[in-house]
Amino acid sequence: MGKIKLSNIRVYAKHGCLKEESIIGSDYRVDLTVDTDLTTPSMTDTLSDTVDYVHLNSIVKEEMDIKSKLLEHVARRILNRIFAEIPQVTYAEISVSKINPPIGGDVESVSVLLEAQNG
Numbered sequence: 001m002g003k004i005k006l007s008n009i010r011v012y013a014k015h016g017c018l019k020e021e022s023i024i025g026s027d028y029r030v031d032l033t034v035d036t037d038l039t040t041p042s043m044t045d046t047l048s049d050t051v052d053y054v055h056l057n058s059i060v061k062e063e064m065d066i067k068s069k070l071l072e073h074v075a076r077r078i079l080n081r082i083f084a085e086i087p088q089v090t091y092a093e094i095s096v097s098k099i100n101p102p103i104g105g106d107v108e109s110v111s112v113l114l115e116a117q118n119g
Helices: 019-024 039-044 053-064 071-085
Strands: 002-013 026-036 091-099 109-117
Touching (some): 026 053, 053 071, 071 091
Antiparallel strands (some): 091 109
């Protein structure tokens, strides 16, 4: 087994419950870790034998581009697509963070962390 991590994926998106958030948008950070068997690719040095992190990054960016009210909803959509499109992934953990959220205080970010197993 092994893990593939994508750290600090930065995206601009329009999520939130406030009308202004869906119009103006804000900065987000996504961190993703997936579990998969890395035995074969560690020996073959062949991309088709592993989970392509470019594919993972594309899923994150495409799903973050779809408006949602809740970060939880976006995170779940990302996990669902990963499991649907990349069956080698057995477990995934994702953190979606809104940078400088509009909550009336000096808060750097708010984050939602979801984890799930495939199947």
